[in-house]
Amino acid sequence: MKTTTTGPMSGRKAQAARNDQVILDAARTVFVADPGAPISAVAERAGVGISALYRRYASKDDLLRKLCSDGLKIYIAEAEAALSDEGDPWEAFTVFMRRVVDADVHSLTINLAGTFTPDEDLYRESTHASELAERVFGRAVQAGVLRPGLDVADMSMIFEQLAAVHLGDEERTAQIRHRYLALMLDALHLTSAPSLPGPPPSAEEITRRWSGG
The missing domain is CATH 1.10.357 (Tetracycline Repressor; domain 2)
Incomplete structure (x- = not known):
């Protein structure tokens, strides 16, 4: 019988999308209040490690462009x-x-x-x-x-x-x-x-x- 990994993959993708939205929501709050804030402030507000943030956005410029x-x-x-x-x-x-x-x-x-x-x-x-x-x-x-x-x-x-x-x-x-x-x-x-x-x-x-x- 053929098995499929569609379910687990969809779950991981959904979680990744949720994590990304948490980061974007945090970035919006942080940078609207202070565009000069460091990207570490976004990671702190989002409750993620700075390395997890950089995996999605390589720089502050990338995040601001988004x-x-x-x-x-x-x-x-x-x-x-x-x-x-x-x-x-x-x-x-x-x-x-x-x-x-x-x-x-x-x-x-x-x-x-x-x-x-x-x-x-x-x-x-x-x-x-x-x-x-x-x-x-x-x-x-x-x-x-x-x-x-x-x-x-x-x-x-x-x-x-x-x-x-x-x-x-x-x-x-x-x-x-x-x-x-x-x-x-x-x-x-x-x-x-x-x-x-x-x-x-x-x-x-x-x-x-x-x-x-």
Whole structure:
């Protein structure tokens, strides 16, 4: 009778996946709080030996790239969901904004920028995310649901400002972020509002942080 090792292998793979997720969760907590923290702090929080961590991620840069890539993938998925929503344009736009804030995407992307060296895969993901953001923003503009004078870069700055809110307690942090997102969305929806002071951030101002500038 032929035997199979599929079951035990699946079990080991499942355990490895769980261990990897524990490390990633620990890394997210540690590096969002302090991007300059040593990788040993991640191992300590995850409850694994430093050698076990290095078997999965050869360096701190590898771990930070993984976190950033995960954040970009979430952003891409939410942008694609917004673009596939054929309902009310303003509702699709606000749902996109809320979901990105809830996922804390910018704590894993912009807030970590300049602390590690991106690779080509990450640049491709970032470019794709930017293209989708342009489309989400452009559709809202075409529908006439945004105040005049806005630029897609304004979305990025709003996300960044909200991601900077950390009150220690996750539930309270989420409440405060939603409070100020609601105020910001009201301001974005003032289609008869006067022009905003000054120009929006330039592409160079948004991207320079990736080189540590």
